Every structure is written in C-alpha cells, then in structure tokens.
Amino acid sequence: MSTRRTFLKLTAAASLAPAVASAQGAGRVVVVGGGFAGATCARTIKKLDAKLTVTLVEPNKTFTACPFSNGVIAGLRELRQQQFGYDGVVRDGVISAQTSAGSIDVSAKTVTLADGARLSYDRLVLAPGIDLNWSGLPGYIEAAAEKMPHAWKAGPQTLLLRRQLEAMEDGGLVVISAPANPFRCPPGPYERASLIAYYLKTKKPKSKLLLLDAKDAFSKQKLFQNAWAQLYPGLIEWVSLSQGGKVTSVDPATLTFVTDFARHKASVANVIPPQKAGAITAQAGVADRTGWCPVEPVAFESTLQPGIHVLGDAAIMGGMPKSAFAANAQAKVCAAAVVARLAGKEPVDPRLINTCYSLVAPDYGITVAGVYRPDKGQLADIAGAGGISPIEADAAFRAQEAVYAEGWFRTITAETFG
C-alpha cells in the first residue's frame, strides 16, 4: 500500500516511472542534495549525456542561498532574492524526487527515500551540505537557535536574526561567536560582522559588536581588519582564540556567551556553531571521524566507499574552501568524471578555480581566489596563483569588486538552477 502510494506520488511529481523503468542496466545517477553542488551536478550530467537517467533528491521546493544572506540580515536585500526553484533543473531533464534520502545501501547500490521509495544507481553523488553539530557547543541545543539564531542555513533563521537586530535598542551589544575550522564559508562570519556593523552605524550608532572567535586567524583577515578600522572605528571588537575568544558554552535564557575568562551578555546573540557533513554521509559510511568526507581529487569519489562521490561543503577538498563557487566548480568536474566513468573512460586531471566575494559595506567588496589541481591525493593550491585583493587599493577598486560580487551571485545561481 505504502509502496504504491509513494510510487504514485513520485510519478505525479516528475514523470519518474518511465525513465526509471527504461534505465535498468546502466546509466543511472542519483544526486542527493539540491544546492550549489547537487543541482549543478545533476544538470551538468544531463547536459553532457542526455541518455543518462539523473534523479535529484531534495526535500525543499525552494532553495534559499546562503551567499549574500548576510545582506538580508543587515536589511540590504530581501530573502526572496535568495530563493530559487527547481523548474530549470527539471526542464533540463533531471527527475526531481521532492523528498529526503532516508538511507543508502552501498552493496545493493540503492537509495531508500524518506517516503519508502527506492532508487537504484550506478553512480551516487552526495551533496548534502552541512548539519549543525548540536553536541559541539554546550548549551547550544536545537531549541536554543530560536533565542540565539545561527543563521548559518539561510531561511527563517536569517529573518529571525534580522528581526532581533531591528528590535534592538540603540546602544545594544551584538555578539557573534565564530567556530574553529573547518566550517561553511570561511569569510562568512567576518562579512556578517561587517554588514551588521554597517546596519548599526547607519541605524543604531551607539551600539557595539563583539566577535568571539575560536581561531587566531581568518580568511581575508588583513582586508577585513583594515576596512573595519576605516569604516567602523571602535564598533567591532574581534577577540581571538589566544585572547580568550573561544566560546565554551552558551546560555540561551540570558543570551550569554561563556569563555574561559569572561561571560558576555548580549542584546542580540548570533551563534555560528561547529558543523559537520550532512547526516546522510555518516549513514552511507563516507564521513570519517572528523565528521567530514574524504575524497580523491579527480572525480571526488569517496576514499571510504567507491562509487559514491561527495561534493561541496560536506567534503574534504584539500586547499579548496567550503564555498558556493567551489561547490559549483567541483560539481561540473564531477559531472564530467561521472559521465566518463559510465562510458568506461578515465576522467581527465582537472583544474578548479575558486573565487569568494565578501562585502564589507554595500560598495566595498573584497575577494580571495585560488586555482587548484590534484597533488598527492588531494586538491592543492597552484603556487603563485590566487590570494586576496590588494591590501592597498582605492575606493573605486573596492566598489568594482562589490559590483562584480552582485554579478557573481546572479551568475552562480543561474549556473546552478538554470
């Protein structure tokens, strides 16, 4: 009964039945996760070889993008500008299974969906993004996020943090805690601090922002700190690990951050907690003891489970950061490799690029870039390439990077969702 019901549901959703029925034998790819990595990979595989059957498993009808969501928190843009549907993915011939993946049987090569339906695959791509590690910071249980939002998965949490800032009295203290590496979007906490500072400076100028960090160094650090001194003097205080910035517990009832040396009571509290690869990776046996997924650097196939590729934030990608640009770039390389493997060919030795834009103010953009190649079993930076925006640059240069940042967001989302 339930099998029939789920069968009918899938059929109605995306004309699944004929495609699956005709695909017995070869050429079935299942992609789990419809973000920058998964949606890109599914569409690219289909474009490279229309004969392959590609199913994208993603429970959400709408994707809410994290890049630029710090602008939503600061009131510079609206959440709907972050949201993208899957019509373009389906238009390209990808079958949409709008449900979550319940379990993976690696020996049978099947994915059992949350509604009980089962998909067989020849190649499986996992791109589940991150899960927040609810046992990684004492006091920060799931319910605490309603008081102290993380806003590290864009959506209701983004709006909650924005509303809290809007409701805060002028003269309040905003506290952000940033986790140790690795985590999604390495420059993200610092862009967030910048744009919240922009909001405070323009709307609530007596307020302050305290950034408690479990690290002594961070992405684009010199650029951020120079810009803070120039744009927001005295507004942002960054407390590094060695200065006692590591948060050891939080108390949601009183919006308090506890470190080894002090207790900081916030007016608005943003906890960016420790993270790990999405839960399906542990179930599939592709996550290691770190909570992340080791992969080889040519096709991003798991080193723990052959036949399963892991992309984006969930994977350990050597020198490549956990960014939307990186996820999209990896997905295109993986798609070509999957198509090659299914055709009995060896994938080519890839090169990948990453460029991460951050806004320090609406007209002040900075970047970090890198070019990567496989080296000694992982993706490594190509020496002499990449790096951050120049430390010394005029306002026109910063403004140009802010303009390119906006263009980048429109491009990467079109590139991902069609």
Next chain:
Amino acid sequence: MRCWLLPALACALAQPGAAHAADAPPGASSCSGCHAASKTVETAVPRLVGRKPVEIVMAMREFKSGARPATVMGRIAKGFNDPETDAIAAWFGAQSD
C-alpha cells in the same frame, strides 16, 4: 590576427570536436562561475562563449603579466600555463549559443 604568436592555440583550434561540453579542457568548467554561460544574466563580467580565442588568450597573458589591470583575474591567470590557457580559449571560441 596575431595567431602566429600562439602556435599552441592554433593547434588547439585545429582539433575537431573542441566545442563539445564533454571535451572541456581542464579548468574551463570553472570559468562560468563568474563568466555567465547564459545570455540572460545581468552582470558586468564579460561572457566567454563564442569569443575569439585570441582575445581571451591576449587578456589572460596580460592579466598574468600585470599589463592589463584586473581585480581578481590577475590572481587567477597565474594558475594556468600557456597551453592550458590556449586550450580553454579555443574551447570557449568554439562554443555557440
């Protein structure tokens, strides 16, 4: 045309089937993260699809040397040697809408 400067490019252009997406040379698929593949995206970053390979090659050489001002492209161009750049340029040149 200054193709005589670029023997590797001429060689890459002579290869049949260079336009197929599956034959994209290493690095090419990353470019569309910023350089929109679609015509409809509103961005200040130029498209590469269908652009003359010699234009892409000269731009990359000049970004790499610093002769042409750039925000991020100088840092990216340094990650590719001449044959790699030439192959990417030839492939984009062979793409069409």
